[in-house]
Amino acid sequence: MSATAEPHVGRPLRRKEDPRLITGRARYVDDISLPGTLWAAFVRSPEAHASIVSIDTSAATARPGIHAVLTGEDMADLAGPLPMAWAPPGVEVNNPPHWPLARGSVKHVGDPVAVVLGEDRYAVVDAAEDVIVAYEPLPVAIDPEQAIAGAPYVHPELGTNQVHSWTLAGGDLEAGFAAADVTIQRRVINHRIAGAPIEPRGVLADYRAGALTLHTSTQVPHFVRLFVALLLGLSEEKVRVIAPEVGGGFGAKLQVYGEEIVACWASRALGRPVKWIETRSENMSVTHQGRDQIATVRMGATRDGQITAYHVKILADLGAYNMLLTPLIPSLGAFVMGGCYKIGAVTTEITGVFTNKCPTDAIRGAGRPEATHMIEVMMDQMARELGIDRLDLRRRNFIPKEDFPAAVATGVIYDSGDYVASLDKLLEHVDVDAFRAEQAQLREQGIYRGIGFSTYTEICGLAPSRITGPAGVGVGAGLWESAMVRVHNTGAVTVYTGTSPHGQGLETAFAQIVADRLGVDPSVVEVIHGDTGTGPEGRGTYGSRSLANGGEAVAKATDKVVAKAAKIVAAELEAAPEDIEVSGGKFSVKGSPEKGMTLAEVAGIAYIGAVPEGMEPGLEETTFNDPENFVFPFGAHACIVDVDTATGKVNVVRYVAVDDCGNPVNPLLIAGQVHGGIAYGIGQALYEHVVYDDDGQLVTGSFVNYALPTAAELPNFELDHTITPSPSNSMGVKGVGEAGTIAATPAVTNAVIDALAPLGVDYINMPLTPMRVWRTIQEAQAR
Template identity: 50%
Template sequence: MTDTVPQPTATTPHVGQSLPRREDAALITGRGTWTDDIAPLGTVHLALVRSPVAHARIGSIDTTAAREATGVVTVLTGADLFDEFVAGIPCGWPVTEDILVPDHRPLARDEVNHVGDAVAVVVATGAAAARDAAELVVVDYEELPAVVDVEAALAPDAPLVHEEFGTNHCYTWPLAVGDVDAALAQADVVVEGRYIQQRVMASPMEPRAVVVTPDAVGGGFTIHTSTQVPHFVRDILAAICGISDTKLRVVAPDVGGGFGAKLNVYAEEALALVLARRLRRPVKWTETRSEHHIATTHGRGQVQYMTVGATRDGKILGMKVRLVADMGAYLQLLTPGIAVFGAFTYCGLYDFGAYDFSCQGVFTNLTPTDAYRGAGRSEAAYAHERVLDDLARALEMDPAELRLRNLHPPFSEPRTVPSGVQYDSGDYEPCMRRALELVDYEGLRAEQRRRREAGETVEIGVGIGNFTESGGLSPSKVAAGVRLQSGGWEAATVRMTTAGRAEVVTGTSPHGQGHETAWAQIVADSLGIDPADVEVFHSDTMIAPFGRDTYGSRSLAVGGSAVYGAAEKVVDKARKIAAHLLEASEDDLQFSGGVFSVAGTSGPSITIQEVAGAASLAADLPEGMEPNLTADHHFDPPNFTWPFGTHIAVVEVDTETGDTRVRRFVAVDDCGRIVNPQIVDGQLHGGIAQGIAQALYEQATFDEAGQPTAATLADYAVPAASDLPGFDLDQRVTLSPTNPLGAKGIGESGAIGSSPAVVNAAIDALAARGVTHLDMPLTPQRVWRALSEGPVRGASIVS
């Protein structure tokens, strides 16, 4: 990006320009409003009494001492509050008809199933007083055997997380396209690999928080909560607590990071609501960092078995995928669907004939898993890129050449891929070749050979992460057998005021994506006005009653398209009014730069601002025309979007210490039409940082009893900026045919392509020393041990 940003003129499109984010001024000057900043008069605070053991029956709960503590208003258990809830916390994505869904109450009554499972709630006049009193609650736990290993949980004699089910098996979801066994039988080379997606934590700068304020007059409640999904919060809390959704106003103020962990409705939100109803006063809870590690959903958590067969010259014939996915102790909103969602992208960018996928969901006595940036697709890209490198080694072929031989040819209309779904559009080879050019792939290979010949102790490796992802979370209708119950349509309203400015109401709820800036650019271009004259409203269910919120790289492709559609409806109405006022035919009017004029003449013209004023006064409108320039639009796309890219990591591995450093990182992405290049770069920076963090640093670990061994940021390694390289970014544009903007999405791409690129690079550096397999995170100890203990082989060559 250049230092100077081109300034659009009245006729230059604003879409495509790096306009400064209008959201940033308040945030960088400390004028943001976070949920924890909100404290209405009379607010009381919650603290949760959480289980210190992973699995136990609850004997008795003695709250006597806690009730007598200074500042305590009340102390309540699961039994005390059981009747306050109409239902438990729901699973919103039951992927099969026979899935096992455990009852999940906001407070456990009889049994706890993971460390952090809440059993009682303390309400006090201050947050510190509530936490102090919570430590006085005495709970008698009858500890039970726990199971923490997702594969061991399937053994016949494994401890049962939920005894009533008689099994830890939650569901099996299959997908088969073609005869994969026949394809593998025809292959010259078949490789099998086992790869681990470790558990990770979102670790946002702002932990979760909620404030519920009763309305003394109307009988409703205003819920401020740090969430990605205010509309989901409203609808689900209404169902859990037996309150009409018309009585719930949910507001997401500034949100300090979500990363999927705030794509959920949690026990603490339900507890705050029922206690506000019970006490008739504002109730507040703010998560501590240690609570985040045990009570907020984790990401990933899979064991991946990959089998790929190819001809001797590297043509892939078939792929078999077997997943064992860790659900944790309960099913949160999307828990069972995350692994299944990746089913359609394990085939990646590659064109072959037969594909077979199966996923087993399994209960363990650990914190529930759910969405984490790149959910499902990141796991898929990691597996297919790892196994392709293993295949390249088996074929003694350059890994870049193997990939180039198997890419789909260019397509601008939907193309059916091995997993049976239709990708919207793609042009993969130029994207990959551009990345290879930027990184100087041949030069790096030459440097690698020189270092090895010289016997240097610091090895260099190059790793490729090709990927595509199903973004735009859509359509509303069931597709490809996935009972997807999120995503779908999006709503928007655009209206012009009497003064000729524009107001936009969007159903998406940003938490760093830059919607206020990008949506203003879209509307400004449609209406022919300055983006500074466009105000964007969001994240409040009273202002925007309809919406499907923000996740899954859907905001621009679906939400932005809804905004665009509403703006175009406004222009259509304005055209009718302008034609009436100019005494001209609509068909003869041209609209450019915000001005309606009669084509081919130098006659009178009228601006859209003047039309807005006339529409507001309504003194001279066409017969039957309603006043004001305003329009609603719902956009429900016909298919997902499929962003793609090639990420290449260059790493250096110190073979004496195991230290692995990313020296350079190149990413060439195609996210369709780009509204604001600076925002795209920012989204990529954040996503790549998270992907590198999973590859090198982060892992939620537990001992055999289910006790977390990375329960603080002293143990759970989140990288700092100084741990990361600069990123060399480039973009290509392949328009999506599924939406009027041609957009695909970029919010998760960085987290999808980066992890496999880094791990493949590290293994590439060490393969000559006999190490062809490493599991994430590549800590210095893990790498050093692999080097010290002799050859560590990866995928098996079975034919």
């Protein structure tokens, strides 16, 4: 089948999603109302670690309009605690129970102790204040390095704060370091950040007549359905989970949360719909956070700039509990620990540690930003050590284009890449010599400007099941993706995807894919997602997987429809099915485009039943797509900053990104993902930091001091791209949702170090807050 003359794929089509969003007609969870709904408000621990001595719910229960106050004891019939779905072969993971409502003790500020259910949105908040909980404070473990060394323990019954220890090693590390002329070591910190989607979480659970419908702001409705069913003892088909409009996720909604379970349980117990809308203060303290790794990183190289060995030891602060994928997250970085370099020996050792903080889990990039930050900062450090230009050092170690698909030391096969091309393209936009002249001139005026680079690759498109699944990396689920394509009587098309987009624009991208293949306009292709009650089983949206896996599934399912349509058309036009092509909006015989049938005409035949003998009526196909490999987007970013050395404040002056995500489906969407990703990375590098004090109190409990950058802090971003198709799927696409975030933090950090080099600053860890930058300058000057 050939595509139409002017394919929709590749065009910057404006989004199908937008009309409802720009007019305020979209429906997020809090926009949905059901008659008779009870509101829920949670009573949460003000203590970082304490025993619950008693809970007095009487005053709260006595308030007007309050129907129930539930505690962990009330929910004793739950089939089990909240899920942790990582069981890596041969690795022991300490996994103490994590209940939706605390049982006996609380482990971090915000841990839910009770829930109040009542008629009025405001009154339940008042009632929650009236629940009297007596706590007996316990010693807290806050600093991860102290916590791994010994008591006090977050879970005393374990006798340790260690969650697990996991190693990925490839190549002969000892020989690699022995071959090195120079070895450097740095302590690299990827600090704790919040996902902070602007829509907080929310749930609306409605149990009636034996069936449960849950609206929840999630990235993974099918996982939520599975665990709601298991924990509540419901048969899975009786549970329908709907992710309506979802106001951003960034990994923070890739989770099965206790509030989801509690709302469902309470709805069943009370016979009323139950609604809970998270406040931002709750979001900052109980919605899972990310990063928080302290790494000891060692790199060895020969004098002429060949990296010979790379050894990373990570202490990952996982917080108080394991959530869905908590201990797995650092491992995701291990597979690309060597970045886009050909390094013979790469070893990553990860130790997870419990602390009395909010759990961490997947946040945009999930392990890969940390890994990329390490290698890209280390490349600059090594270049300085060797006296080699930092871009030259990168070029000397790039995996060459001809090596792809490239097996690397970490055991994975990078699907495709051309790192030289993306760096060359970047340098078409950034004239380094001219910059150096400008930089020198500005320094004479007291302006400290610096440039930083990051050449990155990452592993995404989460699948394939054979690697990610139970026998491979140990995720307790196959990570394929599904699609069902249904052609209606009129030739209009509905696509059901198992992905669950929340801003990515997949309704548009998938419609483009389908439209080309079926010879229709994207405007008549509706994409349905985020509803377990429609379409096939699915796996959700995260890990830059939805286009490479879900889009590929859509393409394959559509191709099945096309194949059937071709048989119908062939019979009508008295031609062979293999001679039918889609061209100019019609199915026609190759070479005679004047004679042909529209999809509407084909559908008419398919549904009237006058199909060729032996063929079933209908025009609808389903696919489960499980690829052979991941996809590995890559690129080169440059960041230019000015540092006010008197105050330490860093200002991003210019940011240029060249990304390669394979064949573009919709350039508008790609640019949007890259813009947002870069801002996310700049946010982490310069502004954002989840801070707990020594007592485990959350200091950054709101958007007042958890500082998301605003428009006023950021520049325009300059984007370009190269195109290196992926062999992992038929469309040659790669994910792009995380790339900007993954690339940005080292580019910013390297730029700040470059700016401050004349002041003797040669290294600094994020977050690059004004006080930290200023102090680093003071220390360097004092040396």
